[in-house]
Amino acid sequence: MDGATYNQAVYQWMQVGSLSIEVGFMVDSLTAVMMTVVTFVSLMVHIYTIGYMHDDDGYSRFFSYISLFTFSMLMLVMANNFMQLFFGWEAVGVVSYLLIGFWYKKPTAIYANLKAFLVNRVGDFGFLLGIAAVLMYSGSLDYLEVFNQAPVMAGQTITLFGNHAWSLMTVIGILLFIGAMGKSAQVPLHVWLPDSMEGPTPISALIHAATMVTAGIFMVARMSPLYEYSETALSFILVIGAITALFMGFLGLIQNDIKRVIAYSTLSQLGYMTVALGVSAYSAAIFHLFTHAFFKALLFLAAGSVILALHHQQDIRKMGGLKKYLPITYWTSLIGTLALIGFPGLAGFFSKDAIIMAVHESTIPGSSFALWAVMIGVFVTSLYSFRLLFLVFHGKERFDAHGHPPHESPGVVTWPLILLAIPSVLAGYLIGTLVYGNFFSDAISVMPQHDVLSAANYHGLIGFITHGLLTAPFWLAMAGLVTAWYLYLKRPDFPAKIQQRMMWLWQILENKYGFDAFNDKVFAGGSRGLGWLFSRVGDRVLIDGLVVNGAARTVGLISRVGRKMQSGYLYHYAFVMIIGVWLLLTWFVV
Numbered sequence: 156m157d158g159a160t161y162n163q164a165v166y167q168w169m170q171v172g173s174l175s176i177e178v179g180f181m182v183d184s185l186t187a188v189m190m191t192v193v194t195f196v197s198l199m200v201h202i203y204t205i206g207y208m209h210d211d212d213g214y215s216r217f218f219s220y221i222s223l224f225t226f227s228m229l230m231l232v233m234a235n236n237f238m239q240l241f242f243g244w245e246a247v248g249v250v251s252y253l254l255i256g257f258w259y260k261k262p263t264a265i266y267a268n269l270k271a272f273l274v275n276r277v278g279d280f281g282f283l284l285g286i287a288a289v290l291m292y293s294g295s296l297d298y299l300e301v302f303n304q305a306p307v308m309a310g311q312t313i314t315l316f317g318n319h320a321w322s323l324m325t326v327i328g329i330l331l332f333i334g335a336m337g338k339s340a341q342v343p344l345h346v347w348l349p350d351s352m353e354g355p356t357p358i359s360a361l362i363h364a365a366t367m368v369t370a371g372i373f374m375v376a377r378m379s380p381l382y383e384y385s386e387t388a389l390s391f392i393l394v395i396g397a398i399t400a401l402f403m404g405f406l407g408l409i410q411n412d413i414k415r416v417i418a419y420s421t422l423s424q425l426g427y428m429t430v431a432l433g434v435s436a437y438s439a440a441i442f443h444l445f446t447h448a449f450f451k452a453l454l455f456l457a458a459g460s461v462i463l464a465l466h467h468q469q470d471i472r473k474m475g476g477l478k479k480y481l482p483i484t485y486w487t488s489l490i491g492t493l494a495l496i497g498f499p500g501l502a503g504f505f506s507k508d509a510i511i512m513a514v515h516e517s518t519i520p521g522s523s524f525a526l527w528a529v530m531i532g533v534f535v536t537s538l539y540s541f542r543l544l545f546l547v548f549h550g551k552e553r554f555d556a557h558g559h560p561p562h563e564s565p566g567v568v569t570w571p572l573i574l575l576a577i578p579s580v581l582a583g584y585l586i587g588t589l590v591y592g593n594f595f596s597d598a599i600s601v602m603p604q605h606d607v608l609s610a611a612n613y614h615g616l617i618g619f620i621t622h623g624l625l626t627a628p629f630w631l632a633m634a635g636l637v638t639a640w641y642l643y644l645k646r647p648d649f650p651a652k653i654q655q656r657m658m659w660l661w662q663i664l665e666n667k668y669g670f671d672a673f674n675d676k677v678f679a680g681g682s683r684g685l686g687w688l689f690s691r692v693g694d695r696v697l698i699d700g701l702v703v704n705g706a707a708r709t710v711g712l713i714s715r716v717g718r719k720m721q722s723g724y725l726y727h728y729a730f731v732m733i734i735g736v737w738l739l740l741t742w743f744v745v
Contacts, residue, residue, distance in 0.1 A: 160184075160597050162235050162299065176296060181235035185598035188441060188589070189232040189373055192448045193366050195578075197225040199571040200361040203456050206567035207357055207463065213257060220257070221361060224250040228366050232373060237286045237296040240374070244282065244338070247367045248275045254362060255354040264353040271347035278337015278344050285330030288313070292323060302380040302600075309384035324381060328388025331378060332395075335371025339425050342399045346670050348422060349406075352414040356459030359414055360452040363421060369444045372428045376437040380600040383435065389605075390520045393433025397525035400426025400532045402668065407539035409664045412469050413458045416543045420495065421451060423532060427510055430525050435605035436513035442589045443510055446502035446582045450494035453575035457488040460568055461547060464561035465554055471543060476552035480561045485548045487572040492544050494579045496537040496632045499620050505583030507533070508623050509590050509608075516607040533628045537635025545643040584616060 164179035182190075200221065208214050227250055231243025256268030286296070292308055293301045305324075312320040335341070340348040351363055362368070375382065375392065382388055400423050407419035424447050431440035462469055464481055478485045494503040511533075514526045554561070563569065588594050591613040601608075613619060623629055642649050654661050666672060720731070 164235070168238075174290075174294065174296070176238050177236060178239055179235040179297075180233045181298065182233060183598045184595050185373070185376060185441065186232055188445055189369075190229065192369075192445055193225060193228050193232065196366060196448055196452045196575075197221070197228075197361060199452065199456070199575055200357045203360075203459070203568055203571040204357045206565050207459055208355060211355075217254075217257060217355070217357075220250055220254050221357070224254065224362065224367070228370070231370055235298055237289060237298075237301075241283070241286060244334070244370065244374075245279065247362075247370060248272070248279070248338070251275075251351070251358075251362050251367055254358045255351045257354055257358070261353065263350075267347075267350040267353040271351050274344050274347040275337045278334045280333075281330045282334020282337075285327050285334065288323070288327045288330060298377070305380050305384060308381075322385060322387065324385040325387045328378075328382050328385045329391055331381075332371075332375060332388065332392055335375055335429075336395065337371075338374075339368050339371030339429065340399075340422055341371075341395050341425065341429055342402065343670060345399060345403065345422055346667075346674060349415055349418045349667075352412065352418050356414065356455060356462060359418070360455035360459075363418065363455075366448070368421065368425060369428070369448070372425070372432065372440055372444050375429075375432045376441050376599060379435075379437050382432075383600055383602045383605060386519060389433050389435060391433075393430055393517075393519060393525050394521040396426045396429025396431075396433055397521065397528035398426070399423070400430060401528040401535070404532050404535040404539070406664055406667060408535065408542070409661060410539075411472055413461060413471050413474075413543065413547065414455070414469060416471070416539060417451070417454050417458060420454075420536065420540065423536060424451070424495075427507065427529060427532070430514060430529055431510045433525065434513050434517035434519055434522060434607050435601050436510065436517075436608050437599045437601065438590050438595045439506070439509040439513050439608060441595070441599075442586065443506035445585075445589070446494070446506040446579075449575050449582055450491040450501075450503060450579040453487060453491040453572060453579055454495065456568075456572055456575065457484050457491060460484040460564040460572065463564050463568065468554065471546045473553050473555070474547045475550045475554065476548070477554075477561065478548040481548075481563050483563055483569045483572060487569075487576045488544060488548065490576045490579050492540045495540050496635065497533065497628060498632065499623055499629060500580075500583075502579050502581070502583035504623060505586040505619065506590075508619070508626070508628060509586060511628055513607040519605075530627060530631065534631040534635045537632040538639050541636050541639035542643055545639055550644055550647065586619065587613070587616065 160181065160183040162179070162181045162183075164177040166178055168176045168178055170176070201218070204217065204221065208217050211217065224247060227243050227246035229243075231240060231247060234240040234243060252268045252272045254268075255271050256264045258264045289301055290296055292311060293304045295301055295304075308327075309322075309324050311323040313323050313326050314320055315326070333344075336344045348363055348368065352359055354362075382392075403419050403422035403426060407416050407423065410416045410419060424443070428440045428443050428447075431437070431443065460481065461474065461477065461484060464477070464484075465474065468474070490501070494501040497504040497507040511526070511529055514522055514529060517525075590608060614622075642653075663669075720727075
């Protein structure tokens with residue numbers, strides 16, 4: 156392949172006036188990276204599922220779902236127009252609904268999949284409005300046609316409320332990003348992702364670590380020719396990403412469910428990717444998406460291996476000392492954890508440092524706050540990651556062996572772990588090509604004033620690593636590691652004392668900052684209240700009472716009056732006729 160971009164319409168779906176809606180594909184450097192991630196992680200999950208879901212009643216149904224998901228995700232990343240993008244976008248949402256609620260007899264799984272579906276609908280409404288705005292002002296849904304009109308659209312304004320004029324590009328950028336906030340779980344539309352852990356573990360790896368949640372990141376990178384014309388939209392993205400990266404990381408510190416710890420880690424890392432998008436470091440965001448997919452899928456699948464070994468126990472307080480029983484799971488988990496915290500030489504180190512350096516170079520409003528957020532986030536990530544590793548694999552044994560000690564998972568489960576551990580180590584060495592090279596020049600546009608990646612000093616792999624050893628992120632990560640070792644291995648009584656001393660803070664984190672309570676009371680409670688009002692007043696009083704029963708009562712009343720007039724006596728009828736004639740004569744005479 157000579158590196159040329161493939162961009163062709165396969166067939167025309169419909170013609171509406173001058174608007175042609177087509178099914179077509181664009182395969183460029185950005186698509187190629189996404190296809191590599193989707194297909195490789197999907198393959199590993201398919202293999203892993205053979206062992207993990209072996210005894211499940213829905214074995215065949217599960218494979219049909221994950222195959223449909225992979226198809227939908229590939230349609231999304233290969234689209235060359237907004238219509239097909241939206242088709243893939245909605246399809247992965249529907250399949251994720253089916254997969255999260257795969258165990259449909261569990262009430263918590265049904266609640267979780269409904270929550271995911273509804274929250275994503277909120278984001279998708281904004282996304283649809285953004286696409287509508289693009290169509291209204293460009294007259295096309297084709298990517299290249301819209302991107303070519305971007306300079307003209309950048310000078311246009313749109314009136315939303317009153318007489319205040321907004322930049323068209325700002326409105327389009329924010330509306331499209333609201334879709335990404337739902338799909339990529341950014342505050343405040345993040346609430347669905349931790350609950351989605353109710354689905355089987357392979358789904359946590361496939362959807363909620365490597366592919367579906369990164370669809371929003373991919374979409375913003377794809378729309379870089381539009382976003383470059385609105386610093387307001389970029390600043391909005393930057394601040395949302397920084398809040399997500401920092402505050403979702405804090406929640407990972409107190410979780411006791413092995414999968415939920417990794418889920419909050421995913422939220423935090425998605426925040427890092429979003430921060431990179433906000434400072435126009437699109438290639439750094441995609442590079443972190445690329446490296447993160449491998450080590451996060453690895454961590455989820457390793458967690459599934461632990462859950463299998465402990466007869467579906469997920470509470471890390473009831474684990475411990477598993478290193479000698481699950482050696483392959485332990486060493487692959489260690490690699491994934493080191494990659495996640497950004498240990499020098501591993502994949503996460505290169506991608507995370509590239510983002511932090513880009514934020515440091517940025518002058519976009521909010522970049523100073525974002526820099527503090529991602530720096531503190533490095534320490535927090537290291538702390539909860541090694542808290543998980545130490546509580547699960549080290550220390551004294553706290554698990555119930557059920558009569559026999561746990562043993563390593565079968566090869567069909569451990570081989571995907573080994574194969575994911577390899578890119579978790581090596582993927583970062585592509586940084587020179589993917590981030591600081593011209594690999595994405597055909598897919599991503601960055602204006603000179605926003606080009607923070609060229610401003611960052613990159614002097615080759617060795618220089619990048621040695622420079623990283625001297626900067627704050629490395630020492631913050633090591634500080635998190637040492638703190639976790641001291642709190643959970645050296646002095647395991649300390650965390651309980653800290654919790655007692657800072658109960659108010661622990662309760663805030665335990666309540667997830669009140670997002671779920673607010674949504675349940677205001678939106679869910681409000682919807683139920685509105686439903687009750689429509690049922691009691693609208694349905695029973697107005698429709699049943701006034702229209703249906705009211706009509707029946709009116710007919711009954713007329714019937715009762717008419718029945719009295721039909722007496723059967725001739726003189727009654729003659730009297731009525733005479734009165735009638737008299738009234739008519741009076742009317743005409745007057």
